Amino acid sequence: MTAPVGDPSAEAARVTEEILHDTLHSPRRGVVVDSPPGAGKSTLVVRAARELAAAGEKPMVVAQTNSQVDDLVKRLAKEDPRLPIGRLHGSDSPPDPALSELPSVVLSSSVGDLAGREVVIATAAKWAFVKDVPAWRHAIVDEAYQMRSDALLKVAGLFERALFVGDPGQLDPFTVVGADQWAGLSYDPSASAVVTLLAHNPELPQHRLPVSWRLPASAARLVSDAFYPYTPFRAGTGHEDRRLSFAAAGDGSAHDRVLDLAAESGWGLLELPERRTVRTDPEAVAAVATLVRRLLDRGGRTLSEKGTAALTADRIAVGTAHRDQAAAVRSALAGLGVAGVTVDTANRLQGQEYDVTVVLHPLSGRPDATAFHLETGRLCVLASRHRHACVVVSRAGVERLLDEHPSTEPVQLGVTVKFPDGWEANHAVLAHLNERRVRYRP
């Protein structure tokens, strides 16, 4: 793929205008927008909501989690403080207390209380309980690729037409029970909402946001090649626009050396000796915690198009595959006296943005590579949360592990094969990381 040329801002603006035009004027009932990581998905949702409200359409907005809804409400209220917003919430899942401070926002667990609001926002789970109301003319569905088909089935009766926005490269929705019996059906309830929507309405206009404003130039190319090989995107900034530096020089330790590499090139791999470990590999967890500690101790500074800033704890995230790993990292960080750093699993980091991320490789120390650990979206989420640099901690031997476990998922008739598969994406990322590797023996 050749890199697109031209001004990224102009290109992004042109696509946005097309999307908004289709949203307001298309004769079709839906518009689908694919957005790679950090391409301005939330900005688009906020903008579309405002334009629809300005046109007198009073849209409803569907997001997937309560925190996504709260974030959208905050952004919308900030962009347009006079827009009357309704935040519909569950009776035992109260919204972020900060929302009650916003004068333009009304909170309620009953949709009847929000009848006059220009925009009403809730999770798909909450919308599913709304009934006996006239249908909305317009809806905006955010994170539509993370929404399950059955969740869309429950809410689709509420609106006449909708704008579906999401990132196809992130984690697919999942179920803890078997759903093989429906594989290949156009309305497989365990599939993503967009897959079902497009299977039944192939004529819907589809757009793609072309520029990632989050990912630095050092990451956009890799993430685009590894995870979006047929729908490439590019970074909105050049190699010189982003810089990570440290006030204190490195002490020569492996941790500091890998941080220096990452500051310089955007990526770093801290490789521990090969070993099969329990999921909460104590040495790898300790290495992750030490990296975070050093990031803070060395007085990191970030330079970007937004200006310069100190690298503070709230701009750092640690990503893991499993919750117990996240818990182990949290307690290790607490042991080093670090507070305020986000530590979470890939599922929960979706949609978030940080300056620097430290990732515990999903396959580190494992005896096998299961479909869960190979899922393309998991690695993609972990490798695309950062604005400046991403440091991966892993046991050696992941390549061999991959080669010993090719994807063996059964091929189901009627199911579109997703490209790239996780196996290939993992190899692509590892090949890139291996050039920025520091070996470390605890």
Next chain:
Amino acid sequence: MSLIATLARMEALREGRARPLATVRHRHLSERPMVFVPLTTAGEAGAPLGALFGTDREEPTLLVVPQPRDRDLRFAFLAQLAQGMLPYLEGYADDVDVEVRKGKDPETGEPVEVERELCRDAPQLLVPNGSGVRYVRLLGRSMRFRRTAEEAPDEPYPVPSRVPLLGRWMTHFGERALTPGSCLLVSMTDLLSRHWASGQSGLEDQHLGALLAWLDPPPGVHGSEAALRAETARDERGLLECPPAGPATDPAFDNKLLAPAITRYDAGLSGAERAVRDLVGSQLRPTWDHVWRGLDLLRELPPGDRVAARWEGDRWSYTGHRDRLRAGEPPQPKRDDAVTAAAKLVRRETDQVRLDAHEALDDPLVMAERRLAGEAFAGEVVAVEMAYSEGRSPRPRPLVSVSTHDRPHVEPGTRVFRRLAGKAQEAQVAAAEPGLVVVRLVNQMGRGRVPAEGTVPEPGDVVCLTAFEHDPRPAAPLPPPEETPWTHGGPPGEAAMGASAPDPHTAEDYL
């Protein structure tokens, strides 16, 4: 696999015999289950070779198809199977309790009392392994759309009466088996591996003979050795000493014994049918005995407290299918429509959550698994501090400090639950530090300003709190199928709703 299950497997490997994963039995076992051991023909999808079935351990019924490619013989076999099985499957249909529930009048919408029948017990079909469950589904699919001579006299290839009915029952049982924790149709390997950990992998546990070898090895023999023998030991003719638990057969048996016997049958030699019958029976009998042996082991465990409540769900399922048959509804469609598929998925997910919670509450060993995973914690109450909610009528919100060696993944604000007089009492984590968790109780303390007697633990009490809910909340409703939205293709057409017509391009509606 959880840490505790991994540990149990390693211990099993070290000790040479299976280790318990549960202290109680988490599945319902019928007093009178029907064991069904089917065999299928290699290379011929859906062509049964024979089956051993019955409710009496000593006197199973053996049915054999001497030439599995002969469709007349196949349907004669299925007719005999229907004759043998249907009296058992239908035998629970008339013994009912009448439940009175609140409902709505379908026309006026007024609240009325609705009487519903619920069968007091239900049949239980036991097969050797997971492939057996899938085979029941396959048989159900192959039978339920067949037409009998009475229904459609003009159609070619009518099947004996009752065959489609057995197909509908098998389909129902096969579908119900996909619901977590259901017990209408269960496989012995699933039952055994739920309750014991062997020293081998989950895949290897699907071999019933090998799994039983771990559970019950001969004296002085290591489980791995006994399991290896069960899997690979062959006699002087090259046949497996422990035939596979089906439905697939041992290829050596197929080639060396079965194929020549069927050839002799095809040639019309006298005694050939008897020979095939004896051969198939010889492959089935060891598995039959294994299933009953497994049943003996399971019956030694006392049932969990909530097993009966879950069995009631199976009884409702059985009663519902009985009602659909009696109402003359068409057979289950080949494919679910969008709403039915979504409803099934959501119900199964709710049942999975409920099953996981029930098993943990019924069984300290399972709770230990959840505690190790950070999803629950147990410990001694070290302090109780009375506190009240704000507002016009303050309600008790006591703070309970629990000293624990567990490391729960909770933070201030996490909702946790404990069992109190058959209900879940909710609390909110107020503070959590290693070794000590402070929770604020928020309900189940009576109506007054002072908590009702016994609703607040006292210092010295041992409590167990879970971060998972004990009874999952009902999921949001789905639209009725006729209101399927445009995103999902709109309402299903006639073809999808009823039994579909035979494929017009195929002269005969093959399987």
